[in-house]
Amino acid sequence: MDSIIKPDLSGFENTIRDYVRYVLGKPMTDATSTDLFNGVSSAVRKLLMDIRIETEQRYDRRDVKRMHYISMEFLTGPLLANNLLNMGIQEDVRAILKNMGLDLDILMACEPDPSLGNGGLGRLAACFLDSLASLDMPGFGYGINYDYGLFKQSIMGGYQREKPDYWPSRSSPWLIARSGEKCMVPVYGRIVDTEDIEGGYNPMWSEWKLVVGRPHDIPVVGYGGHTANRLRLFSAWASEDFDIQIFNEGDYFRAVERKISSENISKILYPSDSQEAGRELRLVQEYFLVACAVQDIIRIYLKQHDDFNQFSKKVAIQLNDTHPALTVAELMRSLVDVHGLEWDNAWDITTQTLAYTNHTLLPEALEKWPLAIVEKVIPRHLQIIYEINRRFLETLTVNYPDDPQRLHRMSIIEEGDEKQVRMAHLAIVGSHSVNGVAKIHSHLVKTGLVPDFYDLWPEKFNNKTNGVTPRRWLLSANPGLARLITESIGDKWIVDLDTLKALESLGRDPAFLEKFSMIKRENKVRLARLIKKTAYIDVDPDSIFDIHAKRIHEYKRQFLNVMHIIHGYFMIQEEGVIPTAPRTYIFSGKAAPGYFLAKLLIRLIHGVADVVNKDPLVSQWIKVAFIPDYKVSLAEIIIPGADVSEQISTAGMEASGTGNMKFAINGAVTMGTMDGANIEIAEAVGPDNIYIFGHDVEEIQAMRGAYDPGKILAQSPHIQRVLNAVNSPLFCGWENDLFFPLFDAVVNHGDYYMNLADFQSYVDAQVRLSGDYVDKKKWAQMTLLNTARTGIFSSDRTIREYAGEVWGLERQI
Numbered sequence: 001m002d003s004i005i006k007p008d009l010s011g012f013e014n015t016i017r018d019y020v021r022y023v024l025g026k027p028m029t030d031a032t033s034t035d036l037f038n039g040v041s042s043a044v045r046k047l048l049m050d051i052r053i054e055t056e057q058r059y060d061r062r063d064v065k066r067m068h069y070i071s072m073e074f075l076t077g078p079l080l081a082n083n084l085l086n087m088g089i090q091e092d093v094r095a096i097l098k099n100m101g102l103d104l105d106i107l108m109a110c111e112p113d114p115s116l117g118n119g120g121l122g123r124l125a126a127c128f129l130d131s132l133a134s135l136d137m138p139g140f141g142y143g144i145n146y147d148y149g150l151f152k153q154s155i156m157g158g159y160q161r162e163k164p165d166y167w168p169s170r171s172s173p174w175l176i177a178r179s180g181e182k183c184m185v186p187v188y189g190r191i192v193d194t195e196d197i198e199g200g201y202n203p204m205w206s207e208w209k210l211v212v213g214r215p216h217d218i219p220v221v222g223y224g225g226h227t228a229n230r231l232r233l234f235s236a237w238a239s240e241d242f243d244i245q246i247f248n249e250g251d252y253f254r255a256v257e258r259k260i261s262s263e264n265i266s267k268i269l270y271p272s273d274s275q276e277a278g279r280e281l282r283l284v285q286e287y288f289l290v291a292c293a294v295q296d297i298i299r300i301y302l303k304q305h306d307d308f309n310q311f312s313k314k315v316a317i318q319l320n321d322t323h324p325a326l327t328v329a330e331l332m333r334s335l336v337d338v339h340g341l342e343w344d345n346a347w348d349i350t351t352q353t354l355a356y357t358n359h360t361l362l363p364e365a366l367e368k369w370p371l372a373i374v375e376k377v378i379p380r381h382l383q384i385i386y387e388i389n390r391r392f393l394e395t396l397t398v399n400y401p402d403d404p405q406r407l408h409r410m411s412i413i414e415e416g417d418e419k420q421v422r423m424a425h426l427a428i429v430g431s432h433s434v435n436g437v438a439k440i441h442s443h444l445v446k447t448g449l450v451p452d453f454y455d456l457w458p459e460k461f462n463n464k465t466n467g468v469t470p471r472r473w474l475l476s477a478n479p480g481l482a483r484l485i486t487e488s489i490g491d492k493w494i495v496d497l498d499t500l501k502a503l504e505s506l507g508r509d510p511a512f513l514e515k516f517s518m519i520k521r522e523n524k525v526r527l528a529r530l531i532k533k534t535a536y537i538d539v540d541p542d543s544i545f546d547i548h549a550k551r552i553h554e555y556k557r558q559f560l561n562v563m564h565i566i567h568g569y570f571m572i573q574e575e576g577v578i579p580t581a582p583r584t585y586i587f588s589g590k591a592a593p594g595y596f597l598a599k600l601l602i603r604l605i606h607g608v609a610d611v612v613n614k615d616p617l618v619s620q621w622i623k624v625a626f627i628p629d630y631k632v633s634l635a636e637i638i639i640p641g642a643d644v645s646e647q648i649s650t651a652g653m654e655a656s657g658t659g660n661m662k663f664a665i666n667g668a669v670t671m672g673t674m675d676g677a678n679i680e681i682a683e684a685v686g687p688d689n690i691y692i693f694g695h696d697v698e699e700i701q702a703m704r705g706a707y708d709p710g711k712i713l714a715q716s717p718h719i720q721r722v723l724n725a726v727n728s729p730l731f732c733g734w735e736n737d738l739f740f741p742l743f744d745a746v747v748n749h750g751d752y753y754m755n756l757a758d759f760q761s762y763v764d765a766q767v768r769l770s771g772d773y774v775d776k777k778k779w780a781q782m783t784l785l786n787t788a789r790t791g792i793f794s795s796d797r798t799i800r801e802y803a804g805e806v807w808g809l810e811r812q813i
């Protein structure tokens with residue numbers, strides 16, 4: 001890594017003062033903290049722009065290959081701290097502000113979280129952008145500039161309430177409107193069959209409405225300050241002369257209504273990360289993003305080329321799940337209809353350019369769009385999809401002449417009562433690379449999800465285990481630990497996380513271990529303050545901080561965790577069995593607004609917390625807290641304060657997980673199943689430094705079908721006691737039978753997520769953990785080894801793999 005280039009800060013203070021005076025029109029004395037946050041950010045943005053412009057000139061001069069990451073979600077979190085750290089000027093700016101009588105930390109706390117994502121998939125995209133810029137690679141993001149990000153969660157009477165989260169993007173200091181580079185997107189309308197001069201078929205897409213995509217750029221500066229790429233987010237607008245017809249007819253209101261309806265496209269992020277909404281507006285959003293991105297990518301390419309011969313050598317496009325899978329059809333449409341290429345040539349270019357990442361195996365999350373909706377929204381694309389499918393099925397008949405069943409299974413169009421487009425098939429057929437996000441997940445993609453495609457094109461399939469950026473998740477979120485590491489082994493880890501290995505030998509140095517543990521304690525104190533402020537609960541930083549923070553979903557098994565808490569409650573209450581160490585169970589996470597059982601689970605956590613925390617005996621040993629409104633800025637406080645990281649999904653269901661990596665890097669010990677990247681974490685840290693329990697993927701698969709939770713229930717008085725309590729008035733307050741549906745799902749509906757099958761093994765592992773925790777030295781060594789051995793989970797490693805094996809992307813230093 002080349003040394004950090006520090007920008008010139010001589011005009012920094014004046015820029016802040018000018019901003020307050022000339023942009024806000026206030027004397028400095030009247031400026032609020034938010035005003036000053038904006039002032040500082042605009043001074044930082046000035047520095048970013050210099051780097052950004054230089055970077056772009058460098059790329060242009062070299063005519064580099066660029067990678068475009070298309071994603072419906074980018075969960076960046078606050079940007080000021082990250083930008084300052086990456087440019088290496090956080091301490092200088094802190095000093096400048098101090099001189100002005102200002103406190104950087106107070107100003108940073110004013111920055112809202114841009115919540116333009118649901119969870120893992122969106123946060124991964126943000127980590128990738130940080131790594132691309134830090135590796136000085138030309139990688140860019142394309143997304144939607146939603147007015148409303150993911151809802152804000154509050155808790156009332158133990159229930160989740162959702163409030164809209166208006167993201168004031170217009171006033172965000174990081175977002176730069178680029179009105180000069182807008183994209184025109186046709187949508188709706190119909191196909192008129194006409195002939196060209198030679199009598200060939202020449203379909204005309206007519207009567208479409210025109211939507212305008214207005215780009216807004218967020219500069220993404222890499223660590224070291226050499227390179228700034230950008231994340232380009234599109235807002236939807238009605239074109240000025242949109243429906244001029246209706247205006248001319250004198251129907252002013254109808255015209256304005258239409259205008260509003262097209263501007264709805266970028267209004268709101270869909271709040272489910274596991275259930276396809278199947279709504280027309282969602283399809284329009286996906287198409288809108290894809291159409292804007294493809295147009296923009298082609299425009300940039302054509303600045304330096306006059307034909308498409310070099311296209312796939314200069315452009316790589318990564319599809320973040322199937323949400324942008326329409327890129328396959330849109331790129332074909334653009335090349336064939338707009339730029340006049342022959343189909344075969346266009347198809348080669350398309351498949352050589354596109355690559356697809358799968359992020360989930362859950363059947364309910366796999367996108368399928370009814371033909372009727374597709375035809376209504378994008379009639380020309382449906383034709384193109386038919387043609388792609390026709391040719392694809394033709395090649396299949398050659399490969400598998402006597403296997404019509406296989407053709408049915410593989411077709412992009414699903415037959416049935418309601419015909420549907422299978423978006424995963426479209427993405428696979430249109431891409432040269434298909435990857436999963438952890439070893440086991442990639443294996444399951446090949447063997448379980450789309451084995452027919454693997455059989456046909458084994459070479460397309462590969463694995464890219466996820467990673468997280470060490471700049472945000474260690475350097476920024478855990479300044480105490482970052483400082484200790486740098487003092488001990490130097491600062492190379494910031495760009496080469498594998499060097500954390502050098503910490504291993506320090507595990508034999510008691511003084512070092514003591515410092516390491518002290519930092520964890522300070523982070524726990526910081527987290528305890530957050531819990532007090534947001535959940536109004538006093539917790540003891542000397543208890544085990546056992547944390548389950550992620551979206552609430554049955555497969556992530558927060559229910560299993562709650563069962564264990566209830567079990568612990570009864571062991572103390574009824575059997576006088578006191579745990580080896582006091583524990584604080586901390587939950588945080590949002591449930592999709594329409595996901596009844598997930599919301600009920602939040603209510604159950606609060607019901608159990610009420611009983612446990614108020615019990616004079618039990619509360620000395622167990623506390624339960626739910627931190628509302630989980631988001632990036634809270635994760636930055638929660639994760640460094642963890643002793644234990646709960647990663648307890650039913651094996652085979654969590655594609656990878658990335659929270660698991662953040663916790664481990666910050667020295668938490670994982671309590672986990674053999675699922676997703678947990679398997680690779682176990683491999684990295686070694687079996688003595690992780691608690692693995694439960695059935696693995698093969699065992700779960702073998703059990704399915706014959707699994708009978710009733711049998712386990714009948715044999716376990718402990719499970720009976722726990723489930724009876726769930727179904728009793730104990731945790732319900734005055735609401736009778738409140739938790740019956742949770743009980744019912746497990747006891748009477750087959751326990752699809754196999755909570756009971758893993759319960760005993762979970763309890764046993766938790767008992768072992770408590771025993772180890774009280775051995776202070778042993779525990780400190782375990783946590784140190786978690787930090788020291790998880791360097792491979794840096795997203796820099798992931799990006800290097802994609803760059804080398806999928807994108808053909810090079811460093812441009």
Ligand code: 26W
Pocket residue numbers: 118119120121122124270272273274275276277321359360365366437466654655656657658676
């Ligand atoms: C509304 C439909 C929908 C369906 C699926 C929206 C979003 C999704 C995502 C694919 C869900 C998701 O975020 N998957 C997570 O991706 C992470 C990054 O690869 C993984 O670490 C998680 O295991 C996976 O659940």
